[in-house]
Amino acid sequence: MTAAAVPPSIERAHAVMRRGRAISALALLGIAGVYVMALGYTPIEAHQGLAQKIFYVHVPAAWCALLAFSLVGIVSVLYLWLQDPRLDRFAASSAEVGLAFASVMLTTGPIWAKPIWGTWWTWDARLTLTLFLFFLFVGYLALRSAVHDRHERARFSAVVGIMGMLLVPFVHLSVYLFRTLHPQPIVLKPSAPSLPWEMLRTLLVSTLMFTLLYVGLVTLRYGIGLAADAKEDHDAA
Amino acid sequence: MPPEPPVNGGYTIAAYVVAGAILLSYFLSLVRRSEK
Amino acid sequence: MREAIRLALVVAGKDVRAELRSKTALLSATVFGALVLVIFNFARDPTALSSTDLAPSALWVTFAFAAMIAMNRAFAVEREHGALDGLLLAPVPRGALFAGKMLANLAFVAVVEAVALPLFVLFFNLDLSRALGGIVGTAILATIGFVAVGTVFGAMAVRTRFAELLLPVLLLPFMVPPLVGAVQVTSRLLADRPLSEMLGWLRILAAYDVVFVTVAALVFSSVVDE
DSSP states (O other): OOOOSSOOOHHHHHHHHHHHHHHHHHHHHHHHHHHHHHHHSSOOBTTTBGGGGGHHHHHHHHHHHHHHHHHHHHHHHHHHHHOOHHHHHHHHHHHHHHHHHHHHHHHHHHHHHHHHHSSSOOOOHHHHHHHHHHHHHHHHHHHHHHOOSHHHHHHHHHHHHHHHHHHHHHHHHHHHHHHHHSOOOOSSOSSOSSOOHHHHHHHHHHHHHHHHHHHHHHHHHHHHHHHHHHHHHHHHO | OOOOOOOOHHHHHHHHHHHHHHHHHHHHHHHHHHTO | OHHHHHHHHHHHHHHHHHHHHHOHHHHHHHHHHHHHHHHHHHHSOTTTSOHHHHHHHHHHHHHHHHHHHHHHHHHHHHHHTTHHHHHHHTTOOHHHHHHHHHHHHHHHHHHHHHHHHHHHHHHHTOOOTTTHHHHHHHHHHHHHHHHHHHHHHHHHHTTSTTHHHHHHHHHHHHHHHHHHHHHHHHHHHHTTOOGGGTHHHHHHHHHHHHHHHHHHHHHHHHHHOO
């Protein structure tokens, strides 16, 4: 088993956590700014009204959840190949943060769907995929909390991460096939094919801030994992 | 006179509050864990 | 290659014999399956929801949950007897080990499905004269997929304390595509629809099987080896 370059140290963990806290705080302030920007400085969509503005939170959260999930999958493959504990630590962090973003998607999605489509839930591609990501994250984290040996936990998590990544295309296919047979009456298109510049600008800024928050939270969570591993090594010595 | 957009700002506020609450509380829980 | 097949059958045979002796998994799964069917049938309003509309979903939900119980118990029995450790120490190639475990699980689930299907016909008053072959074929196709994933996850879950809870939490998302496909095909079979309407779903089922049986076989060694 190849070891990591340097054994985990408490000092490095604290440095990582500090950096994570700073980046996250900055990103949260940025998102607060996005709220102001979306509510005060972005035009109201004519057909959907104010509710369309949920889009500026829902879509970036979706992007981050998907990013988090994809990274867990890719890193899981790398872990089984390279056995580097840093990869496992990153995967655990990305999964937890991904769960937070998936929760945002699952709550803002129905809140947006109700005024726009008239129904809280619909088995459309994005909501269905979100639900699956949510359950896959939950299962991944549940497994991790149930396995106490670090190496076994890393191996098992990697297996679930890989299989989860492979499941996504099948969910997509099933939804697609289902929808072509049962087309949903679309009352209003949730996002116009070409977005006016003021709306696109807000969306891009929001996506940037959300991605920054992802980076900050994963860094912070990584530091926490690093500290836990360092403590465990220290206690064992 | 173009049709008025529907009055549904309440949903927007609710969504913004819920999203912010989830992200903020997760961040704070991580901060608490990091200080232990 | 022939040696690997022989080993797989030996592994499968061990599990099946152990289960026949204790009978816990099969019994609980079968009883569970019957109960679910009764509830589904009893609890619906026959004027609002015809049996042909409800039947495919009811059947597959029954299969899914009963299969999960069967797989869970199968691994638990093996853990209780410490059988897996002995197998791992012997030079059994991991691919053969996986194949053996999967075959044993398939056998268990097949028994549960074989018991549930006649009950299903009975309670829902169905005419399977034309659809039977198709339903059996679909059952095989869908079952292979989720049993492959369940074999890997079961091997993981059995090492944890809350195995009975963890296996469903892990496995259920993976059962959805095969279940959705199976329900879609079954409902079309019962309605005597042409094959062309089912091909898309059958292709998804087949692709799922190919992908997940392959990947499950590949990652199994990561689960059972240090």
